[in-house]
Amino acid sequence: MPSLDPRSPLVLDSRELGRRAGSMKVMQFTVAAPADLGVALVVVPTGSDVEFDIRLESVMDGVLVTGTALVTVAGECSRCLEPLAFDTEVDIQELFTYPETDSRGREIPGSNSDDDLPQLEGDYFDLEPTLRDAVVLALPLVPLCQPDCQGLCSLCGVNLNDEPDHVHEVVDARWAALADLATKDSSDE
Ligand SMILES: [Zn+2]
Ligand SMILES: [Zn+2]
Numbered sequence: 001m002p003s004l005d006p007r008s009p010l011v012l013d014s015r016e017l018g019r020r021a022g023s024m025k026v027m028q029f030t031v032a033a034p035a036d037l038g039v040a041l042v043v044v045p046t047g048s049d050v051e052f053d054i055r056l057e058s059v060m061d062g063v064l065v066t067g068t069a070l071v072t073v074a075g076e077c078s079r080c081l082e083p084l085a086f087d088t089e090v091d092i093q094e095l096f097t098y099p100e101t102d103s104r105g106r107e108i109p110g111s112n113s114d115d116d117l118p119q120l121e122g123d124y125f126d127l128e129p130t131l132r133d134a135v136v137l138a139l140p141l142v143p144l145c146q147p148d149c150q151g152l153c154s155l156c157g158v159n160l161n162d163e164p165d166h167v168h169e170v171v172d173a174r175w176a177a178l179a180d181l182a183t184k185d186s187s188d189e
Pocket of ligand 2: 154
């Protein structure tokens with residue numbers, strides 16, 4: 001009784017591949033990005049195109065999936081807060097293992113000895129967790145609109161990329177006091 005929904009675009013069917021070790025299948029397909037895909041400052045917009053270019057390989061222990069997914073990323077620059085958007089390719093690599101079988105050769109769901117590896121459910125496996133991991137690894141934690149983004153002025157918040165010559169006259173308090181005296185002197189005359 002599989003809990004994976006075969007109608008989900010990221011749940012793939014390994015049936016065509018067969019379980020003969022060495023058989024291989026190349027798949028190229030586009031799905032709509034699932035919700036909440038990304039990190040704090042940058043995300044893959046929900047519903048945007050995710051273009052998979054992957055290879056399924058039947059290996060001893062299961063199905064090895066390798067390839068790439070091309071995603072659109074949107075967010076804001078961590079220094080100047082301007083919106084940014086770019087496409088990036090993330091690496092997909094996952095081994096989906098077969099469940100163990102009982103003495104009659106029937107698969108025991110959830111019986112995988114290695115808990116870290118995702119498992120096939122019947123002929124199906126779910127690429128969504130793999131995609132999420134790959135995207136989180138690939139997205140920058142400190143996204144920048146350009147490598148040398150100048151950020152914002154810490155005093156007034158102006159975007160320093162737009163105004164490279166922007167400076168504030170920093171007046172030392174002691175000089176300010178002298179300047180006051182000077183004005184008083186001149187007004188006394
Ligand atoms: Zn910036
Ligand atoms: Zn300023």
